Amino acid sequence: MKRLVYMFLIVASGIMHSQTQIQLPKTGFSSEINITVLSLDFSNSVIKINRFIQSRNLIVQSRNDNRKTVDVTLLFSGTDTRLIEDFAESLGVVTSKKLSSINNQEKITDLKNEIGYLKNNKLAYEDLMQKMDAKMEKYTTFWAEARAIDERIFAKERELNFMIERNDVFVANLILQDEITVPENSDVSFVNMPGAEFSFLKIENPQTGVSSKDYSGYFLKYLLTRGKSFAVLGAYKSNTAVSDSTQWGEMFVIGFGQDFYSRHFGDGNQSFFNLYSGYIVGYAYLTNKFSKGDEFFISPTVGLELYKNKYFLWDSKVSYFIPFEYNKNLRGISYSTSFNFVF
Numbered sequence: 001m002k003r004l005v006y007m008f009l010i011v012a013s014g015i016m017h018s019q020t021q022i023q024l025p026k027t028g029f030s031s032e033i034n035i036t037v038l039s040l041d042f043s044n045s046v047i048k049i050n051r052f053i054q055s056r057n058l059i060v061q062s063r064n065d066n067r068k069t070v071d072v073t074l075l076f077s078g079t080d081t082r083l084i085e086d087f088a089e090s091l092g093v094v095t096s097k098k099l100s101s102i103n104n105q106e107k108i109t110d111l112k113n114e115i116g117y118l119k120n121n122k123l124a125y126e127d128l129m130q131k132m133d134a135k136m137e138k139y140t141t142f143w144a145e146a147r148a149i150d151e152r153i154f155a156k157e158r159e160l161n162f163m164i165e166r167n168d169v170f171v172a173n174l175i176l177q178d179e180i181t182v183p184e185n186s187d188v189s190f191v192n193m194p195g196a197e198f199s200f201l202k203i204e205n206p207q208t209g210v211s212s213k214d215y216s217g218y219f220l221k222y223l224l225t226r227g228k229s230f231a232v233l234g235a236y237k238s239n240t241a242v243s244d245s246t247q248w249g250e251m252f253v254i255g256f257g258q259d260f261y262s263r264h265f266g267d268g269n270q271s272f273f274n275l276y277s278g279y280i281v282g283y284a285y286l287t288n289k290f291s292k293g294d295e296f297f298i299s300p301t302v303g304l305e306l307y308k309n310k311y312f313l314w315d316s317k318v319s320y321f322i323p324f325e326y327n328k329n330l331r332g333i334s335y336s337t338s339f340n341f342v343f
Helices: 002-023 042-056 082-093 104-130 136-165 263-268
Strands: 027-041 059-065 071-077 093-103 169-178 190-203 215-223 229-238 251-261 272-288 292-308 312-323 331-341
Touching: 027 042, 027 082, 042 071, 042 082, 042 093, 042 169, 059 136, 059 169, 071 082, 071 136, 082 093, 082 169, 093 104, 104 136, 190 229, 215 251, 215 331, 251 263, 263 272, 272 312
Parallel strands: 027 169
Antiparallel strands: 027 093, 059 071, 071 169, 190 215, 190 331, 215 229, 229 251, 251 272, 272 292, 292 312, 312 331
């Protein structure tokens, strides 16, 4: 009998000891890492983040999404931050990374206080609901508020249990930003992006004494705003020797243009292959061996941005050059490519 009592006391003592170990929160410090990433493919990177969270069943402490930024805070078990660092590098270019320590006990205390505050709010709503008719409109509103508080309490308790039961925990604050050169709104945003453009102009109906078959031109192209507005300055020169002294051999050009993106083809937000349409209006100073002339023109354009980021733009376009005076014998199609960079 004494042996049975002795064994019972040993088992009971072991159970009480294990329960005490579970109830006591583990204190100390854990790691916190802050990472900022610039992504050239923002929408795909957001999908990667969602899959990463779901596949590892991570606890999301907070999250804020908008058109060009995702700011998410995650809880990880373990002490090795390499997992989130490798994942961040797969999203794009890591522009900043900071590792620090956080006090687990302070975090646990804050969570307990927040849970207590939420439970008191829930009780207040329930007390009000008991004093009113269930058919009242306010009753439905209060009921919805109480259920929302229940969800927040559940999330906070899950986070608290995670912190208490594991000593090897680290927090990751991940900020994903879209790396583009297009503005998020319609407000004018000025830029300083000089560049150069090469253009080949094929005359549609060349005529002796007026125009050559084709011209090549080199231009200074200056982007003025994001979106984009620009100015061009340069000259076209005949690709063949001008034997007729009355034929225009050179055209010095100054113009202003604007390009417009289509919302059906990415609205200019992609890093590769943004389709756009636009126009150029300007003035051409015509010269030959013995005379000079003035010509105003307009050029509707269709273009394709081959590649761009925050600092560089490689563009190509096709334009229809339409002069006002020599409309029949000087109009034609031009093929252009340009390079612009932030200065």
